[in-house]
Amino acid sequence: MGELLKPYVISNVGMSLDGKLATIDNDSRISGEEDLKRVHNIRKNVDGIMVGIGTILKDDPRLTVHKIDAKIGDNPIRIVIDSNLRIPLNARVLNKDAKTIIATTLKDTPNKIEKINKLKDMENVEIIRTGIEKVNLKKLMEILYKKGIKKILLEGGGTLNWGMFKENLVDEVSVYVAPKIFGGVGAPTYVDGEGFKTVDECVKLKLEKYYPFDEGIVLEFKVKK
Numbered sequence: 001m002g003e004l005l006k007p008y009v010i011s012n013v014g015m016s017l018d019g020k021l022a023t024i025d026n027d028s029r030i031s032g033e034e035d036l037k038r039v040h041n042i043r044k045n046v047d048g049i050m051v052g053i054g055t056i057l058k059d060d061p062r063l064t065v066h067k068i069d070a071k072i073g074d075n076p077i078r079i080v081i082d083s084n085l086r087i088p089l090n091a092r093v094l095n096k097d098a099k100t101i102i103a104t105t106l107k108d109t110p111n112k113i114e115k116i117n118k119l120k121d122m123e124n125v126e127i128i129r130t131g132i133e134k135v136n137l138k139k140l141m142e143i144l145y146k147k148g149i150k151k152i153l154l155e156g157g158g159t160l161n162w163g164m165f166k167e168n169l170v171d172e173v174s175v176y177v178a179p180k181i182f183g184g185v186g187a188p189t190y191v192d193g194e195g196f197k198t199v200d201e202c203v204k205l206k207l208e209k210y211y212p213f214d215e216g217i218v219l220e221f222k223v224k225k
């Protein structure tokens with residue numbers, strides 16, 4: 001079998017020192033303005049920004065380059081991973097500021113068919129279908145690569161991050177760690193999902209760079225392949 005041709009994937013989050021992406025009440029204001037500008041500089045230099053539907057439902061993000069000087073044409077393609085097509089039709093990620101790809105499964109329900117038809121009427125929206133119960137992330141990466149998406153910024157949340165790390169689809173990690181502790185067993189962490197059972201199986205990283213930033217620290221790693 002040939003090597004998987006896939007986009008280069010950078011995973012970025014802002015997290016508390018205890019690895020949380022938000023508090024138990026879903027307050028995710030972790031990064032300060034400087035860190036958000038750092039993230040938007042990464043956004044400006046990738047072809048796609050990817051998030052899971054959990055993040056859309058909780059944060060209603062725009063996923064555009066809006067914290068630094070940029071033109072609408074600088075906006076990368078937004079990619080939402082949404083197995084059951086739960087995306088609200090008024091989600092900000094569906095606005096006209098950029099193109100949006102919604103990746104969903106091949107499984108049909110009457111509600112899903114109706115939603116797909118509505119989404120197809122939106123000129124900036126494209127739907128890609130792969131996988132049965134969950135979006136098949138490996139196949140999706142191949143499809144995106146063939147469409148010319150060569151570099152992706154993965155912006156979470158914890159469930160999608162797990163899916164991407166488990167399938168060995170992440171190439172680089174860049175995290176801002178804030179000097180804050182949130183606690184809470186139910187608060188989302190950088191990587192959730194079912195987790196690896198042994199240290200042997202886990203994703204191994206090579207530390208490349210670290211520097212104090214805002215009130216915290218930025219850590220950059222390459223994923224060992």
Ligand SMILES: NC(=O)C1=CN([C@@H]2O[C@H](COP(=O)(O)OP(=O)(O)OC[C@H]3O[C@@H](n4cnc5c(N)ncnc54)[C@H](O)[C@@H]3O)[C@@H](O)[C@H]2O)C=CC1
Nearest residue numbers: 013014021022028052053054055135156157158159160163
């Ligand atoms: N501080 C930060 O930098 C960030 C914080 N967040 C926080 O993370 C939380 C959202 O995270 P989650 O609830 O975990 O949702 P998520 O954004 O990770 O989306 C998870 C959803 O992705 C879908 N999915 C489809 N196929 C999948 C696959 N193969 N593997 C994995 N997922 C698949 C599933 O429907 C699943 O429910 C929010 O509280 C948000 O505020 C999110 C992004 C960045």
Ligand SMILES: Nc1nc(O)c(N)c(N[C@@H]2O[C@H](COP(=O)(O)O)[C@@H](O)[C@H]2O)n1
Nearest residue numbers: 013014028030031059061062063064155
């Ligand atoms: N880097 C980073 N730091 C934080 O503290 C965050 N809460 C996030 N969240 C991510 O950014 C999205 C918001 O994007 P827009 O400003 O609306 O374009 C949010 O949905 C998370 O993916 N990131």
